[in-house]
Amino acid sequence: xxxxxxxxxxxxxxxxxxxxxDGAAAGKLLLKRCRDCGETHYYPRALCPFCFSGETEWYEAxxxxxxxxxxxxxxxxxxxxxxFVTLAEGVSMMTNIVDCDPDTVAIGQDVQLTFRETEGGYxxxxxxxxxx
Amino acid sequence: xxxxxxxxxxxxYEHPTRxxxxxxxxxxxxxxxxxALADAGLTKDDVDGYFCAGDAPGLGGLSMAEYMGLKLxxxxxTETGGSSYVIHLGHAAEAIAxxxxxxxxxxxxxxxxxxxxxxxxxxxxxxxxGGFEVPFSPTIVNNYAMAAMRHCHxxxxxxxxxxxxxxxxxxxxxxxxxAVRQEVVTVEDVLHSPMIADPLHRLDCCVISDGGGALVVxxxxxxxxxxxxxxxxxxxxEAVKHLNGGKIDLTYTGAVFSGPKAFEEANLTPADMDCAxxxxxxxxxxxxxxxxxxxCEKGQGGRFVADGNLISGVGKLPFNTxxxxxxxxxxxNRGGMTKVIEAVRQLRGEAHPKVQVPDCTLALAHGTGxxxxxxxxxxxxxxxRNDA
Numbered sequence: 001x002x003x004x005x006x007x008x009x010x011x012x013x014x015x016x017x018x019x020x021x022d023g024a025a026a027g028k029l030l031l032k033r034c035r036d037c038g039e040t041h042y043y044p045r046a047l048c049p050f051c052f053s054g055e056t057e058w059y060e061a062x063x064x065x066x067x068x069x070x071x072x073x074x075x076x077x078x079x080x081x082x083x084f085v086t087l088a089e090g091v092s093m094m095t096n097i098v099d100c101d102p103d104t105v106a107i108g109q110d111v112q113l114t115f116r117e118t119e120g121g122y123x124x125x126x127x128x129x130x131x132x
Numbered sequence: 133x134x135x136x137x138x139x140x141x142x143x144x145y146e147h148p149t150r151x152x153x154x155x156x157x158x159x160x161x162x163x164x165x166x167x168a169l170a171d172a173g174l175t176k177d178d179v180d181g182y183f184c185a186g187d188a189p190g191l192g193g194l195s196m197a198e199y200m201g202l203k204l205x206x207x208x209x210t211e212t213g214g215s216s217y218v219i220h221l222g223h224a225a226e227a228i229a230x231x232x233x234x235x236x237x238x239x240x241x242x243x244x245x246x247x248x249x250x251x252x253x254x255x256x257x258x259x260x261x262g263g264f265e266v267p268f269s270p271t272i273v274n275n276y277a278m279a280a281m282r283h284c285h286x287x288x289x290x291x292x293x294x295x296x297x298x299x300x301x302x303x304x305x306x307x308x309x310x311a312v313r314q315e316v317v318t319v320e321d322v323l324h325s326p327m328i329a330d331p332l333h334r335l336d337c338c339v340i341s342d343g344g345g346a347l348v349v350x351x352x353x354x355x356x357x358x359x360x361x362x363x364x365x366x367x368x369x370e371a372v373k374h375l376n377g378g379k380i381d382l383t384y385t386g387a388v389f390s391g392p393k394a395f396e397e398a399n400l401t402p403a404d405m406d407c408a409x410x411x412x413x414x415x416x417x418x419x420x421x422x423x424x425x426x427x428c429e430k431g432q433g434g435r436f437v438a439d440g441n442l443i444s445g446v447g448k449l450p451f452n453t454x455x456x457x458x459x460x461x462x463x464x465n466r467g468g469m470t471k472v473i474e475a476v477r478q479l480r481g482e483a484h485p486k487v488q489v490p491d492c493t494l495a496l497a498h499g500t501g502x503x504x505x506x507x508x509x510x511x512x513x514x515x516x517r518n519d520a
Contacts, residue, residue, distance in 0.1 A: 006269070008267045008268075008269075009266050009267050009269065010266075010267070011262070011263035011264075011266055011267045012256075012257035012258075012259070012262040012263050012266060013263055014257075014258065014260075014263070016260075017263050017264075020263075021263075039377070040378070041377035041378050042264075042377065042378030043260070043261055043263075043264035043378070045260070048377075049376075049377040050377055068282065068380065068382075069278045069279070069281045069282035069285070069382060070278060070281060070330075071274040071277035071278050071280075071281055071329045071330050071331075071332075072327075072329065072330045073269070073271065073273075073274045073328075073329050074326070074327050074328060074329065074330070075326060075327075075328050075329075080269060082268055082269065082270060082274050082278065083278070084278060084380060084382070090378075090379070091377070091378030091379065092375075092378050092379070092380045093264065093378065094264060094265050094268050094270065094506075095268055096268050096269075107281065107282065107285045108285075118267050122267070124267050124268075126268075
């Protein structure tokens with residue numbers, strides 16, 4: 001599949017989100033959890049969106065997830081699957097589903113973290129169906 | 133009976149153009165302002181409040197106030213995408229009730245046909261969600277498609293049911309000589325149109341058009357002095373819905389919050405509405421919004437819209453009787469303004485005779501801005517005929 005994949009746009013990175021991309025470069029999906037209320041949120045922020053505490057900390061996600069919803073973008077030179085994946089840690093993230101026939105993607109499918117390189121050389125967390 | 137109203141819509145105007153090759157964005161704003169003021173029987177010198185959103189060129193409302201030569205004592209540039217103008221309507225009524233202004237002008241205009249429909253939206257590198265969305269290539273259509281896909285999964289909504297929304301819009305658009313798409317389509321036509329982003333076909337998507345619209349909102353006293361064409365603003369509600377720190381639920385829209393507030397303020401219910409103008413960027417937008425406003429149970433939107441139930445003269449709830457964004461007009465990719473304008477036409481009995489709802493007394497208009505797959509502004513207004 002990879003020879004027909006589209007190129008991935010470069011993410012705009014801020015001082016707040018640099019650690020996320022540093023983690024991705026090291027093969028990790030980093031999430032943020034609040035030390036005060038204990039909740040994980042996504043996308044990662046300096047302030048917890050649930051209790052507004054400034055005590056948020058990075059930790060590494062398991063990389064396990066399940067497709068909450070998706071769509072196959074068809075009318076483009078290289079069709080691709082955009083999705084929200086609900087992580088084992090309880091939050092859902094926008095991502096792409098790769099390494100599969102788009103016509104086999106389904107809601108509820110178990111997926112596993114993998115990475116793609118973006119324009120500008122960033123590692124991008126995407127997901128592939130778990131094969132039995 | 134006479135229901136209380138803080139403010140009236142005294143003038144409404146939709147630009148006839150759908151492809152503004154030789155009209156600037158600033159001129160479009162001024163053209164629609166002039167049209168709405170003429171419709172109201174007022175002049176620009178009567179305007180003391182101006183409301184616009186991100187489509188207005190320049191900084192906030194400053195450049196357009198200067199361009200049009202307005203002398204203002206009140207301005208509001210709330211920007212929530214296509215729902216902005218429905219929010220402005222509520223804010224204008226509040227400002228008028230508070231004595232901050234007495235004649236409020238709201239404008240929308242733009243020329244999006246120069247831009248690519250498939251382009252990824254970019255609100256700037258400091259947008260906090262940007263890095264976590266841009267690389268995955270969300271477009272407007274695949275964003276809405278993800279909400280549609282989840283709705284189909286949870287409630288069994290079908291592509292045939294979604295198609296009925298477009299069919300109803302096309303039945304109305306055939307009578308609108310300004311509509312971009314005036315041809316009547318069938319459910320089969322929608323299903324056989326190319327798949328753009330599963331489950332949305334090309335004919336599940338709105339048109340892209342240039343143009344604009346404007347509204348003039350006035351105090352009850354001024355409305356009375358202008359005759360009996362004014363439309364009452366009986367209730368308004370607005371809300372923001374987003375991804376909630378990653379604890380997402382894409383099966384509903386912000387209309388679940390804005391709708392009840394508007395109905396409560398108007399002391400009315402969905403069953404009281406003679407027609408509804410619902411923002412229709414895509415067929416799914418209408419289906420979910422109707423559920424969220426309480427026109428049917430959650431998850432029953434597919435059954436509700438099927439079999440022509442939204443067609444004027446056929447179904448129980450005539451919707452978007454101008455053809456809506458799906459067929460008529462979607463100026464600068466923002467739909468709230470045209471929804472209010474068509475509701476005003478219906479309440480004045482000035483809609484096309486083929487789509488005019490008999491004795492139309494109460495109408496709802498709803499705007500959605502942003503995207504229902506991520507974050508959106510939602511706004512609902514309940515409008516009443518002059519004697520409502």
